[in-house]
Amino acid sequence: MEGATMKIGIVGARKYQDKQSVIDLVNSIPANYSIITSSCKGVCTWAREVAEMRGMEVILFSPDLSNIRAWFEVPKRYYQRNKEMVEACNLLHAFLSAEDGYTGGTKFEIEYAIKLNIPVQIHRENGISQWVYQYFFPFIKQKQGFFLAWERFFCNTNLQVGG
Numbered sequence: 001m002e003g004a005t006m007k008i009g010i011v012g013a014r015k016y017q018d019k020q021s022v023i024d025l026v027n028s029i030p031a032n033y034s035i036i037t038s039s040c041k042g043v044c045t046w047a048r049e050v051a052e053m054r055g056m057e058v059i060l061f062s063p064d065l066s067n068i069r070a071w072f073e074v075p076k077r078y079y080q081r082n083k084e085m086v087e088a089c090n091l092l093h094a095f096l097s098a099e100d101g102y103t104g105g106t107k108f109e110i111e112y113a114i115k116l117n118i119p120v121q122i123h124r125e126n127g128i129s130q131w132v133y134q135y136f137f138p139f140i141k142q143k144q145g146f147f148l149a150w151e152r153f154f155c156n157t158n159l160q161v162g163g
Helices: 019-028 043-053 073-087 104-115 146-157
Strands: 007-012 034-038 057-061 091-096 120-124 129-132
Touching: 007 019, 007 043, 007 073, 007 104, 019 043, 019 091, 034 043, 034 073, 043 057, 057 073, 073 104, 091 104, 104 120
Parallel strands: 007 034, 007 091, 034 057, 091 120
Antiparallel strands: 120 129
């Protein structure tokens, strides 16, 4: 992997309000790493602006909105963009708003990254962040949304985090 640069994805809810947390994250990333994001308002725009001020490589992903023939094609194009963006990352930082929580495109990006075994750090507006990795637990038989499976697992096991 010599000569290759680390590609850090930064995504988040448009309603995420804590701009300083995004600025702090980008400032903590080594300047020789690449930032992968979109041109969406909020988190993505803040990440791009700070990275460009630091002289970092920024790779912007935009949906292909050409030749759309029906309204239902628009969200499909945005999800395709999200998919391509996640596939280009070595690591994904996802910012969840207090208002919307775990929904929409950011939820899709988190779950898709986990499916691809890309580590994800989730940042919540209350200042709490958590790393998420996909591990298979053979004792969880019921197929369900990834996040709900993990929440239920940790609620049922009485694990202590930290130390």
